[in-house]
Amino acid sequence: MFRVSELVSKETLVRSPDETGSPQYVITAENLTKSYGDVTAVDGISFRVPAGEAFGLLGPNGAGKSTTMKMIGGVSQRTSGSLSIMGLDPEQHGPEVRAHLGVVPQQDNLDEELKVRDNLLVYGRYFGLPMSYLKPKADELLEFAQLTDKAKSKVDALSGGMKRRLTIARSLINEPRILLLDEPTTGLDPQARHILWDRLFRLKEQGVTLILTTHYMDEAEQLCDRLIVVDKGKIMAEGSPASLIREYSTREVLELRFGSERNATVGAELEGIGERLETLPDRVLIYAHDGEAALEQVSARGLHPVTSLVRRSSLEDVFLRLTGRSLVD
Amino acid sequence: MSVLAGHYDAAGQSVTDAARNRRFGPLYSRNVRAVVARGLMATKSSNWMVMVSGFFEPVLYLISMGVGLGAIVGAVQGPGGQQISYAAYIAPALLAVSAMNGAVYDSTWNVFFKMNFAKLYQGMLYTSLGPIDVAMGEIFLALLRGLMYATGFTAVMGVMGLITTPWAILMIPASVLIAFGFASFGMGITSFMKTFQQMDWINFVMLPMFLFSATFYPLSVYPQWIQWLIQAMPLWHGVELLRQISVGVFTPATAVHIGYYLVMIVLGVALTTGRLRKLFLK
Numbered sequence: 078m079f080r081v082s083e084l085v086s087k088e089t090l091v092r093s094p095d096e097t098g099s100p101q102y103v104i105t106a107e108n109l110t111k112s113y114g115d116v117t118a119v120d121g122i123s124f125r126v127p128a129g130e131a132f133g134l135l136g137p138n139g140a141g142k143s144t145t146m147k148m149i150g151g152v153s154q155r156t157s158g159s160l161s162i163m164g165l166d167p168e169q170h171g172p173e174v175r176a177h178l179g180v181v182p183q184q185d186n187l188d189e190e191l192k193v194r195d196n197l198l199v200y201g202r203y204f205g206l207p208m209s210y211l212k213p214k215a216d217e218l219l220e221f222a223q224l225t226d227k228a229k230s231k232v233d234a235l236s237g238g239m240k241r242r243l244t245i246a247r248s249l250i251n252e253p254r255i256l257l258l259d260e261p262t263t264g265l266d267p268q269a270r271h272i273l274w275d276r277l278f279r280l281k282e283q284g285v286t287l288i289l290t291t292h293y294m295d296e297a298e299q300l301c302d303r304l305i306v307v308d309k310g311k312i313m314a315e316g317s318p319a320s321l322i323r324e325y326s327t328r329e330v331l332e333l334r335f336g337s338e339r340n341a342t343v344g345a346e347l348e349g350i351g352e353r354l355e356t357l358p359d360r361v362l363i364y365a366h367d368g369e370a371a372l373e374q375v376s377a378r379g380l381h382p383v384t385s386l387v388r389r390s391s392l393e394d395v396f397l398r399l400t401g402r403s404l405v406d
Numbered sequence: 407m408s409v410l411a412g413h414y415d416a417a418g419q420s421v422t423d424a425a426r427n428r429r430f431g432p433l434y435s436r437n438v439r440a441v442v443a444r445g446l447m448a449t450k451s452s453n454w455m456v457m458v459s460g461f462f463e464p465v466l467y468l469i470s471m472g473v474g475l476g477a478i479v480g481a482v483q484g485p486g487g488q489q490i491s492y493a494a495y496i497a498p499a500l501l502a503v504s505a506m507n508g509a510v511y512d513s514t515w516n517v518f519f520k521m522n523f524a525k526l527y528q529g530m531l532y533t534s535l536g537p538i539d540v541a542m543g544e545i546f547l548a549l550l551r552g553l554m555y556a557t558g559f560t561a562v563m564g565v566m567g568l569i570t571t572p573w574a575i576l577m578i579p580a581s582v583l584i585a586f587g588f589a590s591f592g593m594g595i596t597s598f599m600k601t602f603q604q605m606d607w608i609n610f611v612m613l614p615m616f617l618f619s620a621t622f623y624p625l626s627v628y629p630q631w632i633q634w635l636i637q638a639m640p641l642w643h644g645v646e647l648l649r650q651i652s653v654g655v656f657t658p659a660t661a662v663h664i665g666y667y668l669v670m671i672v673l674g675v676a677l678t679t680g681r682l683r684k685l686f687l688k
Contacts, residue, residue, distance in 0.1 A: 152531055152687050171687065172435040176426040176534035186525040190448035199447060202440040203533035205428055210421040251533075252422040 103128045103255055103286050104149060108158035111144050118144040120310030121158065128254070131277075131287040133297045133304030135392075137400050141310040142290040143183060146259050149288065150180055163254065176204060179248030179285075183259040185240045187232045193243060194219060194228040201250040214250060221276065222246035238269030245276065255286045262296060274299055294392040306399050313399040318392050325398055326390040327352050329368035333361045333375065333382040343380065350374045357402070364390070425534075433683065434538040441535065441543020442550075460511060461555050464504040465562055471622065472496055472566075483624075485646075486655035494568045498652040499621040501559050501577060502584055502644035506612070508555040509585035512548035513592035514608050518599055527686055537682035541675065545589045552585025553578070573654035580651055584644040587667040590674025591640075597681035615641045640670060 104126040111119040119141040126132045134142045147153035148160060151167030151174050160167060167174040188196050197215040198208070206214075219225045222242040227235060235243065241261065248256060258277070262270040277300055281287055291297050297304055298318045306313045306321070314321055331351065335343050337358060344356045351365030361382075365371040368387030375382070428436065472493030484490040520526040530540050556578050563569050592608075599605050619641040625633050636642050647663035650656055 150532055152528075154687065169432055170430065171432060172534040172536045172539075173426070173430040175532060176430070176435075178532075180532040182528070182532065184525070186529040188444070188448070188526060188529065189524060191444075195447060199440070199444045200529075200533065202443055203437065203530055203535045204422075205425045205435065205437050205440070205534065206421065251425065252420075 101128050102126060103163055104132075104288070105161045106145075106149075106158065107160075109145065109148065109155055109160055110157045111141070111148060111153065112156045117310050119148070119155075122305075122307065122310070122312050123158075124305055124312070124315070126286060126288065128286055129281075129284045131281050131289065131300050131302045133301035134288070134290045134307055135294075135297055135304055135396060136290075136307035136313075140307045140400075142307060143259055145307075146257050146288070146290060149255075150178060150257060151175055176251065177254045179251065179253030179256040181241075181244050181248050181256070181258045181261050183263070185244045187240060187243060187247070189232045191232070192228070193224060193230050193232060193235070196232065196243065197247055197250055200247045204251040206251065211250070218246040218249055221249075223272070238265050238272075241265060241269065241273065242276070245273065249280070253285065255288060256280060258287060258289045260290055260292065262291070262293065270296070294396055298392050306396060308400045314395070321395045322390050322392060326394040327364040328366050328390060329364075329371075330388055330390050330394060331363040331365060331368040331371045331375075332386040332388065333363065334359065334384045335361065335380075335382050346378060346380060347375065350378075364394070430534065431536065431538070433536040433679065435534045435536050437535060437539050438542045438546065441530065441540055442546050445543065445547040460508055460551075461504070461558050463507065464500040464555075464559060467503075468493065468497055468500050468559075468562070468566070472568075484653050484655070485650050486653055488653065490570075490653065491568070493566065494570070494652070495649075496622055497563050497566075497568045498577060498648035499619075499645040501556060501563070501581055502641060502648045503616050503621065504555045504559050505552045505581040505585040506588050506616075506641055506644065508551040509548045509587075509589035510592045510608065510612060512551050513545065513589040514596045515605065517544060517593050517596045518605055521597065521685075522600075527682065531682075531686045537687065538679050541593065541678045541682055544593060545586070545675070545678070548589035548592075549582055549585050552589070553582050556581030556585075569652070571652075571654040574652050576651050577648050580647055583664065583667050583671075584640075584647070587640055587644075587670035587674065590671050590678060592674075594674055594677030594681055597678065597685060615639055619645050621645055640666065643667065 102125045104124075106125070107123050108121045109119055109123065110117065110121050118139075122141075122145070124132075134145060136142050144153060148155050149162060149167065151162075151171040154168055162174045163177050165174050188199060191199055194215050197218055198211050201211040201214065202208075216225070216228075219228055222245065224235075224239060224243060224246065227239065232240065232243070245258075245261065261277070262273055265273065274296070277287060281300075287300065289297070289300060301318060303315070303317050304321070305315045314325060316324065333343075333347075334340070340356060340358065340361055343361060344354060347354055347361065347363065351363040351371045353364040355362040355364070363371050363375075372385055372387060375385075430436075472491075476492035479492040481489040482492055482495045484495065527540055531537065560569075560574070560577055563574070595608070596605075619636055619639060621641075625636060625642070628636065643663040643666040647660065647667075650660055650663075
């Protein structure tokens, strides 16, 4: 079918380890930019993802996450910059790049005219895979997605969580090296989310590179080794969840509620406690290394909040600090 | 359990790696048959009734106009100047209409739905399929339907005693050619449509084409400029082509009719592929 020389060159291109011994990157983006007319959705972002990493893209709506995912999948053409997936440019080698990818889009696009198991078989054929491989593989994936007893059901008969799991099972039919997940758990109930997280963990254990966008900070903390926070098409921060919390927040947060009217004025009286103070309409946040100690200082100043809560800093604090609290739509 | 454990064939090569190591084009993965297989599987489970109704429409016309009206009209002059029954005169024209209807239905309404509601093509283009695989696969399905209609209709003509020459069997491949022209163009045009109202424009073009393309009476009844207009439209070429084949009379015009469709196919496939690329790989 194909010439030997081609196979050899492809092998070298895709799989040979880096000569310097540095980790091998499956995705390299340099100054990646995408404009739609006057609007710049992605504005010169650069990142590299080594094989086997779970890499998150976080950001508010319209930050450019989905557009970045589409460019990685080769279904959106970049305006400028460079992008390499498994050593290939997705614009020049769309079908070939996508042969390495599994894609879970933001909205399920299952084939409603086909039954559950047939969805997997047909999707596998799109990758040029033979039926002798696909039949056992489909059964295996149905089990993985806990859908074995739904194999012969119609797709519309599935619940939202089941559809999502089927979409993820479908994305694995070609044993992808890289799995792109665009808000994989949006709209799911907690049970369904936890099942999905478990499945994604197992894939990561098996060495699949996960690229994930999400609005849920707990999801990002659970799943991502490393992430970038994107806002207005630019990278605001990059690092592991723990390092981002260290860098952009404190170890603990003290949340105080004095009542809506008092909250706004109490700020001045709290000055100097903790490392940073943030006044919100419903509460006051004090970012401090030791929350309990900060609370004692508050009491020592004769201030008595209606309620107080000491909690650990989370990625959500980092996210809100970096991207602001106002709504963007 | 490992869902990603490699699966190896007899030669020790991973099956999924083998699928990745095929030769790919930038817009094509040599896998049209996967799209066709999907279409057949979907048809099996759903729209049989729609398919059957599409077949009966021209048959009903043939019976009512050919048999009913034909009794009043009597014999008419065929393409070679010979006298033929009115039913034998309109039957090849209705066959061309049938090929057009089958192809247009599949490549417009079906494609419109898959494009805008089922998001089928988006899913396909996230795999290693390219836009050319998708376009060619969908067009092929429309052709298959055109072929089924044409074969059925030709059989009905045979049963009704309207086939007088062995040449008539060539009406079947010629119908597929006609269907190809309409399907490739139909899909390209559909890609511009955004609403159901716009889709109605397709019917607005198809109905007059069906009624006036020398389907039921010769072109010579029209003033010259209308004749030119009709001769510019694709259906007239299909009607004339099949009518010539039905009696086994061929002229230089036969080559023009065939050439018209070949050009239409090339332009249509280019348009459709370009549009799919623009819509889904933007």
